[in-house]
Amino acid sequence: MYNGGKIFIGIIVFLGIVTFPLYYNLGRADTPPKPSLNTPVINQMKVKHCVEPKAFMRADHMQLLMQWRDSALRDGERVYISSTGERYDISLQNTCLHCHANKAKFCDRCHIYMAVHPYCWSCHFAPEKENKL
């Protein structure tokens, strides 16, 4: 092999640069986001619950929101009957944000951490008090 030494040194330097973020951040645990449940409506609930169990909401709220959107808008069915048998009006602004009135401290905290940018808020309103339009 011609210039074998130079090539191997080059590869090692290249790998070193590419993996730099990995060992640079090694051992530094980033604090995971803590979405706040501190809103007046949630504080008044005796048993704190969302429309579905917490684990499901945490992992699959986006799928649920898509189903809600299609059901309400395209099928005209605006009532959601949850797995616990409770009925909810399907509305991001009037049902979700009724409890989670703190979009900036609830939705945004995780979304910013995960670097996802849902475009809900280019049309839907968040309550004005805590979250400016």
Next chain:
Amino acid sequence: MSMDRREFMKIAALSAVFGVGGPLLMGKLGARNLEASEFGLTPGGKRAKRWAMVIDVSKIKGPADYARITRACRKAHNVPVIPDPKHEVMWIWTDDYEHVFEGTDNPYMEANVKDQTFLLMCNHCDHPACVRVCPTKATFKRPDGIVMQDYHRCIGCRFCMAACPYGSRSFNWVDPRPYIKDPNPTYPTRMIGVVEKCTFCVERLDQGLDPACVLASNGAMVSGDLMDPNGPVRKLLASNFTLRRKPDLGTSPNVYYVIAVIGGGKNA
């Protein structure tokens, strides 16, 4: 690399196992759907087989009444007021006889009708041209006849605006939010780059309420089921002379205008 028949069969069989088995396994692992959940209609909502609107323009007196009706619509749906006419967004608006019923006017016709101002809105056609041309099915017709716009799907191609013979659709050339004063917090706005139009107030019908324009019109506008022979819409249609806009185009519009000739006209 050479490959004999036996080697090829081995690779093909392995690929089949991973190709078919993988998604099946992942499907089982990833299945987190809630089986017990379901969707339903809002109890107490207004339902119809075929929604229609009758507008008795003679009962709407003067610019103040028109302004009240259009303002009610704007308020209910956060429709922006954009001063630049090129960027205007309208769900309900007004025009004069010769533009509303073009081709049916003549220079000598009854002055009350000819000088009347007419309220215009989406006709929620039986055969909506806008729905036929939409490439993403963002606009669609509900089983009850209401032509809806799904802003989540709209890509802003504006084919529907070219197709609609009534000019009922508006495009958001600019971000509408700065032009909405005193927004209704229970209803969304739209964003730049989507087409919007009248929705027959589906969200209000579901709550058992009349459309916002009907409520603000003090009885000049009536919405109801066209398929109900004893309903208010059919009663008005049976007892008055009505016109529809451009019926010869075959879209079969569902907004009817009561044309009342009052006292034989001014020039009689």
